[in-house]
Amino acid sequence: MNPPQTEQAWARGARAGSSHDFTRLVAAHQAPLRAFLRRLTGNAAEADDLAQDSFVFAWEHITRFDATRPFRPWLFAIAWRKFREHKRSWLRRMFREKNAVPDEDSYAPDPGLRLDMMAALDGLPPAQRAAALLCLGADFTHGEAAQVLDVPLGTLKSHVARAREKLVAALGDDHG
Amino acid sequence: MVEPALKAMLADRMPAQDDRLFTLRVMAKIERRRFHRAVLLQAGAAALAALVLALVMPQLDFALRVGFDPLAVRIGIALALLVAGFGLPRLLKA
Numbered sequence: 289m290n291p292p293q294t295e296q297a298w299a300r301g302a303r304a305g306s307s308h309d310f311t312r313l314v315a316a317h318q319a320p321l322r323a324f325l326r327r328l329t330g331n332a333a334e335a336d337d338l339a340q341d342s343f344v345f346a347w348e349h350i351t352r353f354d355a356t357r358p359f360r361p362w363l364f365a366i367a368w369r370k371f372r373e374h375k376r377s378w379l380r381r382m383f384r385e386k387n388a389v390p391d392e393d394s395y396a397p398d399p400g401l402r403l404d405m406m407a408a409l410d411g412l413p414p415a416q417r418a419a420a421l422l423c424l425g426a427d428f429t430h431g432e433a434a435q436v437l438d439v440p441l442g443t444l445k446s447h448v449a450r451a452r453e454k455l456v457a458a459l460g461d462d463h464g
Numbered sequence: 465m466v467e468p469a470l471k472a473m474l475a476d477r478m479p480a481q482d483d484r485l486f487t488l489r490v491m492a493k494i495e496r497r498r499f500h501r502a503v504l505l506q507a508g509a510a511a512l513a514a515l516v517l518a519l520v521m522p523q524l525d526f527a528l529r530v531g532f533d534p535l536a537v538r539i540g541i542a543l544a545l546l547v548a549g550f551g552l553p554r555l556l557k558a
Contacts, residue, residue, distance in 0.1 A: 307491065307494070307495075310491075310494075311487060311491055314486075314487045314490050314491070315482070315484070315487045318479065318483060318486050318487060318490075319478050319479050319480065319481045319483065320478070322478075322479045322486070323474050323475075323478040323479065324474075327473070327474065336486065339486075340486075340489060340490050340493055343490045343494075344490065344493050344494055344497065347494050348494075348497075405469045405470065405473050406473060409470075409473075420470065421470065421474065424467045424470045424471075425467070425470035425471050425473070425474040426471075426474060455470075459469070
Protein backbone atom coordinates (compact mmCIF):
# COMPACT_ATOMS: atom_id res chain seq x y z
CA MET A 289 0.00 0.00 0.00
CA ASN A 290 1.44 3.38 -0.98
CA PRO A 291 1.43 6.11 1.63
CA PRO A 292 -0.67 9.22 0.89
CA GLN A 293 1.24 11.99 -0.89
CA THR A 294 0.89 14.46 1.97
CA GLU A 295 2.20 11.95 4.49
CA GLN A 296 5.10 11.15 2.21
CA ALA A 297 5.90 14.86 1.98
CA TRP A 298 5.75 15.22 5.77
CA ALA A 299 7.96 12.18 6.24
CA ARG A 300 10.49 13.58 3.75
CA GLY A 301 10.38 16.93 5.54
CA ALA A 302 10.86 15.27 8.93
CA ARG A 303 13.80 13.29 7.56
CA ALA A 304 15.31 16.58 6.42
CA GLY A 305 14.99 17.86 10.00
CA SER A 306 11.68 19.72 9.89
CA SER A 307 10.04 19.45 13.30
CA HIS A 308 7.00 21.18 11.79
CA ASP A 309 6.43 18.26 9.42
CA PHE A 310 7.05 15.79 12.21
CA THR A 311 4.40 17.57 14.30
CA ARG A 312 1.93 16.88 11.48
CA LEU A 313 2.87 13.20 11.50
CA VAL A 314 2.35 13.08 15.27
CA ALA A 315 -1.05 14.77 14.94
CA ALA A 316 -2.10 12.35 12.20
CA HIS A 317 -1.08 9.15 13.99
CA GLN A 318 -1.45 9.84 17.70
CA ALA A 319 -5.05 8.68 18.05
CA PRO A 320 -4.75 5.18 16.49
CA LEU A 321 -1.38 4.58 18.14
CA ARG A 322 -2.70 5.51 21.58
CA ALA A 323 -5.81 3.38 21.07
CA PHE A 324 -3.63 0.40 20.12
CA LEU A 325 -1.37 0.87 23.15
CA ARG A 326 -4.32 1.40 25.47
CA ARG A 327 -5.72 -1.97 24.49
CA LEU A 328 -2.31 -3.60 24.87
CA THR A 329 -1.50 -2.13 28.27
CA GLY A 330 -5.01 -1.74 29.68
CA ASN A 331 -3.98 1.57 31.19
CA ALA A 332 -4.49 4.92 29.47
CA ALA A 333 -1.73 6.85 31.26
CA GLU A 334 0.84 4.14 30.66
CA ALA A 335 -0.22 3.86 27.03
CA ASP A 336 0.14 7.61 26.51
CA ASP A 337 3.63 7.54 28.05
CA LEU A 338 4.60 4.73 25.70
CA ALA A 339 3.11 6.60 22.74
CA GLN A 340 5.13 9.70 23.65
CA ASP A 341 8.31 7.64 23.94
CA SER A 342 7.57 6.02 20.59
CA PHE A 343 7.19 9.38 18.86
CA VAL A 344 10.38 10.71 20.49
CA PHE A 345 12.25 7.60 19.34
CA ALA A 346 10.78 7.97 15.86
CA TRP A 347 12.00 11.56 15.66
CA GLU A 348 15.49 10.69 16.87
CA HIS A 349 15.78 7.84 14.36
CA ILE A 350 13.80 9.35 11.51
CA THR A 351 16.80 9.03 9.16
CA ARG A 352 16.34 5.25 9.29
CA PHE A 353 12.82 5.58 7.92
CA ASP A 354 12.31 4.98 4.20
CA ALA A 355 10.04 7.89 3.21
CA THR A 356 8.70 6.02 0.18
CA ARG A 357 6.97 3.53 2.49
CA PRO A 358 4.01 4.15 4.82
CA PHE A 359 4.86 5.76 8.13
CA ARG A 360 2.20 3.90 10.17
CA PRO A 361 3.76 0.39 10.25
CA TRP A 362 7.18 1.83 11.08
CA LEU A 363 5.74 3.86 13.95
CA PHE A 364 3.65 0.99 15.29
CA ALA A 365 6.72 -1.28 15.17
CA ILE A 366 8.54 1.18 17.42
CA ALA A 367 5.53 1.27 19.76
CA TRP A 368 5.39 -2.53 19.88
CA ARG A 369 9.11 -2.69 20.82
CA LYS A 370 8.58 -0.03 23.48
CA PHE A 371 5.66 -2.01 24.87
CA ARG A 372 7.75 -5.17 25.08
CA GLU A 373 10.67 -3.35 26.72
CA HIS A 374 8.22 -1.83 29.16
CA LYS A 375 6.72 -5.20 29.98
CA ARG A 376 10.17 -6.66 30.61
CA SER A 377 11.03 -4.01 33.13
CA TRP A 378 10.04 -5.78 36.33
CA LEU A 379 10.64 -2.75 38.48
CA ARG A 380 8.14 -0.77 36.49
CA ARG A 381 5.74 -3.66 36.49
CA MET A 382 5.89 -3.95 40.26
CA PHE A 383 5.36 -0.23 40.61
CA ARG A 384 2.48 -0.36 38.17
CA GLU A 385 0.79 -3.23 39.94
CA LYS A 386 1.17 -1.46 43.25
CA ASN A 387 -0.12 1.88 42.03
CA ALA A 388 -2.35 0.93 39.15
CA VAL A 389 -5.59 2.79 38.98
CA PRO A 390 -7.91 0.85 36.70
CA ASP A 391 -9.20 2.63 33.62
CA GLU A 392 -12.70 3.76 34.14
CA ASP A 393 -13.91 1.97 31.04
CA SER A 394 -11.96 -1.22 31.74
CA TYR A 395 -14.05 -1.99 34.76
CA ALA A 396 -17.18 -0.07 34.02
CA PRO A 397 -20.31 -2.10 34.52
CA ASP A 398 -21.02 -2.70 30.86
CA PRO A 399 -22.56 -6.12 30.46
CA GLY A 400 -22.42 -6.56 26.72
CA LEU A 401 -20.38 -7.69 23.85
CA ARG A 402 -17.80 -4.97 24.44
CA LEU A 403 -16.99 -6.16 27.92
CA ASP A 404 -16.87 -9.79 26.85
CA MET A 405 -14.61 -8.82 23.98
CA MET A 406 -12.31 -6.90 26.31
CA ALA A 407 -12.07 -9.83 28.68
CA ALA A 408 -11.45 -12.26 25.83
CA LEU A 409 -8.81 -10.00 24.32
CA ASP A 410 -7.04 -9.51 27.65
CA GLY A 411 -6.79 -13.29 27.94
CA LEU A 412 -4.75 -13.58 24.75
CA PRO A 413 -0.93 -13.68 24.75
CA PRO A 414 0.48 -10.21 23.87
CA ALA A 415 1.60 -11.14 20.34
CA GLN A 416 -1.80 -12.60 19.45
CA ARG A 417 -3.57 -9.66 21.06
CA ALA A 418 -1.46 -7.19 19.08
CA ALA A 419 -1.99 -9.16 15.85
CA ALA A 420 -5.76 -9.20 16.41
CA LEU A 421 -5.87 -5.50 17.25
CA LEU A 422 -3.87 -4.57 14.16
CA CYS A 423 -5.43 -6.88 11.58
CA LEU A 424 -8.98 -7.32 12.85
CA GLY A 425 -9.41 -4.00 14.59
CA ALA A 426 -7.25 -1.42 12.84
CA ASP A 427 -7.25 -2.45 9.16
CA PHE A 428 -3.55 -3.27 8.93
CA THR A 429 -2.66 -5.65 6.12
CA HIS A 430 -1.00 -8.89 7.18
CA GLY A 431 2.26 -7.62 5.66
CA GLU A 432 2.13 -4.38 7.63
CA ALA A 433 1.28 -6.16 10.87
CA ALA A 434 4.13 -8.64 10.32
CA GLN A 435 6.47 -5.66 9.90
CA VAL A 436 5.13 -4.07 13.08
CA LEU A 437 5.48 -7.20 15.21
CA ASP A 438 8.74 -8.19 13.50
CA VAL A 439 7.59 -11.73 12.75
CA PRO A 440 7.42 -13.71 9.48
CA LEU A 441 4.18 -13.40 7.53
CA GLY A 442 3.22 -17.02 8.26
CA THR A 443 3.64 -16.52 12.01
CA LEU A 444 1.55 -13.38 11.87
CA LYS A 445 -1.25 -15.16 10.00
CA SER A 446 -1.14 -17.93 12.56
CA HIS A 447 -1.34 -15.35 15.41
CA VAL A 448 -4.38 -13.74 13.78
CA ALA A 449 -6.10 -17.08 13.14
CA ARG A 450 -5.51 -18.29 16.70
CA ALA A 451 -6.64 -15.00 18.16
CA ARG A 452 -9.78 -15.07 16.04
CA GLU A 453 -10.52 -18.66 17.11
CA LYS A 454 -10.08 -17.81 20.78
CA LEU A 455 -12.17 -14.66 20.52
CA VAL A 456 -14.96 -16.47 18.70
CA ALA A 457 -14.80 -19.32 21.25
CA ALA A 458 -14.86 -16.87 24.16
CA LEU A 459 -17.74 -14.91 22.72
CA GLY A 460 -19.49 -17.85 21.12
CA ASP A 461 -21.60 -18.94 24.05
CA ASP A 462 -23.34 -15.61 24.51
CA HIS A 463 -22.97 -13.90 21.18
CA GLY A 464 -22.35 -16.59 18.58
CA MET B 465 -18.66 -10.76 14.15
CA VAL B 466 -15.24 -10.45 15.79
CA GLU B 467 -13.99 -7.67 13.49
CA PRO B 468 -16.90 -5.25 14.00
CA ALA B 469 -16.77 -5.76 17.78
CA LEU B 470 -13.00 -5.20 17.86
CA LYS B 471 -13.32 -2.11 15.67
CA ALA B 472 -16.09 -0.76 17.87
CA MET B 473 -13.99 -1.40 20.96
CA LEU B 474 -10.93 0.30 19.48
CA ALA B 475 -13.04 3.24 18.36
CA ASP B 476 -14.48 3.41 21.85
CA ARG B 477 -11.00 3.84 23.33
CA MET B 478 -9.79 6.08 20.52
CA PRO B 479 -8.48 9.40 21.85
CA ALA B 480 -9.58 12.59 20.09
CA GLN B 481 -8.30 12.78 16.51
CA ASP B 482 -7.26 16.37 17.09
CA ASP B 483 -5.61 16.11 20.52
CA ARG B 484 -3.28 19.09 20.30
CA LEU B 485 -2.24 18.80 23.92
CA PHE B 486 -0.75 15.35 23.29
CA THR B 487 1.04 16.56 20.14
CA LEU B 488 2.36 19.52 22.11
CA ARG B 489 3.60 17.23 24.88
CA VAL B 490 5.47 15.06 22.39
CA MET B 491 7.14 18.02 20.71
CA ALA B 492 8.00 19.57 24.11
CA LYS B 493 9.63 16.30 25.14
CA ILE B 494 11.64 16.24 21.92
CA GLU B 495 12.80 19.83 22.42
CA ARG B 496 13.68 19.16 26.06
CA ARG B 497 15.83 16.18 25.09
CA ARG B 498 17.50 18.18 22.35
CA PHE B 499 18.25 20.98 24.81
CA HIS B 500 19.66 18.60 27.43
CA ARG B 501 21.87 16.97 24.82
CA ALA B 502 23.18 20.35 23.62
CA VAL B 503 23.89 21.43 27.22
CA LEU B 504 25.72 18.18 27.93
CA LEU B 505 27.78 18.56 24.76
CA GLN B 506 28.73 22.14 25.53
CA ALA B 507 29.54 21.32 29.15
CA GLY B 508 31.68 18.38 28.05
CA ALA B 509 33.53 20.49 25.51
CA ALA B 510 34.10 23.23 28.08
CA ALA B 511 35.39 20.71 30.65
CA LEU B 512 37.71 19.21 28.06
CA ALA B 513 39.03 22.64 27.08
CA ALA B 514 39.59 23.50 30.77
CA LEU B 515 41.46 20.24 31.30
CA VAL B 516 43.68 20.80 28.27
CA LEU B 517 44.38 24.33 29.39
CA ALA B 518 45.20 23.18 32.91
CA LEU B 519 47.61 20.59 31.50
CA VAL B 520 49.45 22.97 29.19
CA MET B 521 49.37 25.93 31.55
CA PRO B 522 52.72 25.20 33.28
CA GLN B 523 54.48 25.08 29.91
CA LEU B 524 52.68 28.18 28.72
CA ASP B 525 53.49 29.94 31.93
CA PHE B 526 57.11 28.97 31.61
CA ALA B 527 57.19 30.15 28.01
CA LEU B 528 55.62 33.39 29.07
CA ARG B 529 58.26 34.06 31.66
CA VAL B 530 61.25 32.93 29.66
CA GLY B 531 62.32 33.86 26.23
CA PHE B 532 59.29 34.47 24.02
CA ASP B 533 57.71 37.70 23.14
CA PRO B 534 54.92 38.05 25.73
CA LEU B 535 52.50 39.50 23.20
CA ALA B 536 52.92 36.59 20.77
CA VAL B 537 52.38 34.08 23.55
CA ARG B 538 49.22 35.86 24.64
CA ILE B 539 47.89 35.85 21.11
CA GLY B 540 48.63 32.13 20.98
CA ILE B 541 46.72 31.54 24.22
CA ALA B 542 43.80 33.61 22.98
CA LEU B 543 43.70 31.62 19.74
CA ALA B 544 43.85 28.32 21.63
CA LEU B 545 40.98 29.44 23.84
CA LEU B 546 38.96 30.53 20.83
CA VAL B 547 39.50 27.20 19.10
CA ALA B 548 38.60 25.30 22.27
CA GLY B 549 35.55 27.44 22.95
CA PHE B 550 34.00 27.63 19.49
CA GLY B 551 35.73 25.18 17.19
CA LEU B 552 35.55 22.06 19.33
CA PRO B 553 31.78 22.08 19.93
CA ARG B 554 31.17 22.62 16.21
CA LEU B 555 33.58 19.85 15.37
CA LEU B 556 31.83 17.48 17.79
CA LYS B 557 28.42 18.51 16.50
CA ALA B 558 29.49 17.80 12.90
